[in-house]
Amino acid sequence: xxxxxxxxxxxxxxxxxxxxxxxxxxxxxxxxxxxxxxxxxxxxxxxxxxxxxxxxxxxxxxxxxxxxxxxxxxxxxxxxxxxxxxxxxxxxxxxxxxxxxxxxxxxxxxxxxxxxxxxxxxxxxxxxxxxxxxxxxxxxxxxxxxxxxxxxxxxxxxxxxxxxxxxxxxxxxxxxxxxxxxxxxxxxxxxxxxxxxxxxxxxxxxxxxxxxxxxxxxxxxxxxxxxxxxxxxxxxxxxxxxxxxxxxxxxxxxxxxxxxxxxxxxxxxxxxxxxxxxxxxxxxxxxxxxxxxxxxxxxxxx
Amino acid sequence: xxxxxxxxxxxxxxxxxxxxxxxxxxxxxxxxxxxxxxxxxxxxxxxxxxxxxxxxxxxxxxxxxxxxxxxxxxxxxxxxxxxxxxxxxxxxxxxxxxxxxxxxxxxxxxxxxxxxxxxxxxxxxxxxxxxxxxxxxxxxxxxxxxxxxxxxxxxxxxxxxxxxxxxxxxxxxxxxxxxxxxxxxxxxxxxxxxxxxxxxxxxxxxxxxxxxxxxxxxxxxxxxxxxxxxxxxxxxxxxxxxxxxxxxxxxxxxxxxxxxxxxxxxxxxxxxxxxxxxxxxxxxxxxxxxxxxxxxxxxxxxxxx
Numbered sequence: 011x012x013x014x015x016x017x018x019x020x021x022x023x024x025x026x027x028x029x030x031x032x033x034x035x036x037x038x039x040x041x042x043x044x045x046x047x048x049x050x051x052x053x054x055x056x057x058x059x060x061x062x063x064x065x066x067x068x069x070x071x072x073x074x075x076x077x078x079x080x081x082x083x084x085x086x087x088x089x090x091x092x093x094x095x096x097x098x099x100x101x102x103x104x105x106x107x108x109x110x111x112x113x114x115x116x117x118x119x120x121x122x123x124x125x126x127x128x129x130x131x132x133x134x135x136x137x138x139x140x141x142x143x144x145x146x147x148x149x150x151x152x153x154x155x156x157x158x159x160x161x162x163x164x165x166x167x168x169x170x171x172x173x174x175x176x177x178x179x180x181x182x183x184x185x186x187x188x189x190x191x192x193x194x195x196x197x198x199x200x201x202x203x204x205x206x207x208x209x210x211x212x213x214x215x216x217x218x219x220x221x222x223x224x225x226x227x228x229x230x231x232x233x234x235x236x237x238x239x240x241x242x243x244x245x246x247x248x249x250x251x252x253x254x255x256x257x258x259x260x261x262x263x264x265x266x267x268x269x270x271x272x273x274x275x276x277x278x279x280x281x282x283x284x285x286x287x288x289x290x291x292x293x294x295x296x297x298x299x300x301x302x303x304x305x306x307x308x309x310x311x312x
Numbered sequence: 313x314x315x316x317x318x319x320x321x322x323x324x325x326x327x328x329x330x331x332x333x334x335x336x337x338x339x340x341x342x343x344x345x346x347x348x349x350x351x352x353x354x355x356x357x358x359x360x361x362x363x364x365x366x367x368x369x370x371x372x373x374x375x376x377x378x379x380x381x382x383x384x385x386x387x388x389x390x391x392x393x394x395x396x397x398x399x400x401x402x403x404x405x406x407x408x409x410x411x412x413x414x415x416x417x418x419x420x421x422x423x424x425x426x427x428x429x430x431x432x433x434x435x436x437x438x439x440x441x442x443x444x445x446x447x448x449x450x451x452x453x454x455x456x457x458x459x460x461x462x463x464x465x466x467x468x469x470x471x472x473x474x475x476x477x478x479x480x481x482x483x484x485x486x487x488x489x490x491x492x493x494x495x496x497x498x499x500x501x502x503x504x505x506x507x508x509x510x511x512x513x514x515x516x517x518x519x520x521x522x523x524x525x526x527x528x529x530x531x532x533x534x535x536x537x538x539x540x541x542x543x544x545x546x547x548x549x550x551x552x553x554x555x556x557x558x559x560x561x562x563x564x565x566x567x568x569x570x571x572x573x574x575x576x577x578x579x580x581x582x583x584x585x586x587x588x589x590x591x592x593x594x595x596x597x598x599x600x601x602x603x604x605x606x607x608x609x610x611x612x613x614x615x616x617x
Contacts, residue, residue: 061419108601114418115351119552120601123594126549130591244430251423287431294424
């Protein structure tokens with residue numbers, strides 16, 4: 011495990027040396043962010059088994075809270091980021107309060123409603139968010155002005171988050187979450203309070219998505235509500251499902267594939283979401299375990 | 313009639329008309345849920361496909377090629393949209409719902425239909441582009457006046473079509489043998505199967521009926537909405553809210569909630585501004601989920617095991 015982790019870190023460190031153009035380095039930063047987002051959703055969906063379609067809301071909170079605190083209140087970026095992560099996590103707990111009472115389809119719709127409401131607040135609360143006009147001239151975190159530095163920062167954070175989550179899901183906490191996913195009633199009979207652990211998964215998942223959000227505005231330079239439409243939740247869903255939900259490597263593989271594949275197909279046109287839709291449908295129908303399942307099958311065959 | 317009373321009545325009429333449109337979309341969702349315990353996320357895009365089918369049939373084909381008068385061309389396009397919806401329903405049943413039914417699980421089919429939805433929406437975006445199409449209904453041009461209240465012939469048509477669809481659906485479910493079989497499948501799929509009913513066939517039929525309704529709703533919505541590939545999505549998120557507010561799988565609740573949401577929307581536009589519609593509707597949804605998750609009309613208790 012340590013060996014594989016080391017190899018992954020080495021690949022991450024060497025990648026920008028292979029992809030040297032600003033365009034591809036930009037894609038690398040985006041990819042690192044997507045890995046974080048996919049990991050965040052996977053904790054809730056893959057391990058706790060809660061279909062959460064509101065993950066884009068937490069990404070939005072991270073982005074807007076951190077950017078606004080820096081721009082309007084003059085906070086230090088890292089302090090603002092900490093506040094944004096806390097805000098996203100707190101909002102995750104609010105959604106968890108719904109998840110404690112609702113299951114399956116009801117939760118899917120409630121979380122979708124959550125994402126729609128967050129998006130509408132960003133559009134309508136113009137005195138703070140500037141609405142659809144957007145916020146311009148947002149600077150990257152101090153000291154991470156170049157895309158290369160920003161990539162190392164976000165990728166480094168993604169590696170740390172991966173390591174923490176990997177330990178978490180192999181600990182008894184992971185077993186608890188999986189028990190809730192498989193059968194909530196049986197889990198309750200074993201003395202597992204599902205509501206508490208769902209709140210934990212939603213809170214941590216939301217905080218990680220918020221953390222990814224902190225780096226987004228400085229990377230793009232502008233902040234508009236459309237970047238956080240509920241369709242973005244579907245993108246994260248596609249990454250998790252295509253990679254293989256409920257595994258640690260899956261969402262990472264899914265995020266990498268679905269970030270790079272549309273770029274490679276750019277010659278055909280603006281196909282990002284077509285690729286996502288197709289990949290998501292085909293994965294559910296023919297490869298429910300995602301890339302991870304295909305990988306294990308291949309290794310067994312050899 | 314005082315000005316305020318006239319305004320309230322006028323907005324209620326507008327709300328009823330909007331509500332009828334939403335009911336036609338939401339009925340399909342609730343019907344599929346009632347029989348299948350599944351959500352078709354691509355329902356939104358069936359509405360959009362219906363709207364585009366109607367647009368091309370009425371504006372391009374029927375009007376120009378066949379030389380039909382405006383009204384006949386539009387009515388023909390409504391039928392064409394119904395057919396397009398039914399065809400899509402057939403396809404999604406064969407491709408997604410039927411194969412996944414055997415494997416079980418409630419989340420997989422939902423996730424697959426999200427994929428289909430993203431695919432359909434962006435496929436249409438690639439085909440038709442993001443610029444809105446100007447879809448005129450000849451009925452939108454005629455205004456009917458009753459005292460101080462105004463409405464268009466289009467809104468009358470919508471209300472009549474919604475009433476007719478609801479009536480036909482009820483007659484089908486209550487009176488026909490097939491409808492009775494369908495209700496039996498909704499109640500208990502396995503037992504219905506033992507009684508010689510083919511559940512697969514009836515589930516397919518439900519999806520086709522629901523999708524045809526969505527397609528037809530698209531044709532009626534087209535002249536009202538801004539016709540872009542995202543048109544359906546904006547309506548269907550509301551339809552989801554309606555289905556939850558009314559109680560999943562509960563037809564009466566869905567109809568009531570649809571009209572309620574239409575009226576709430578009309579008054580929101582009047583007093584708060586159109587930008588806040590989604591906020592108000594989804595606020596209502598979350599309050600409803602927190603307070604009364606079984607819906608307006610609680611038909612059955614939520615299962616615990």
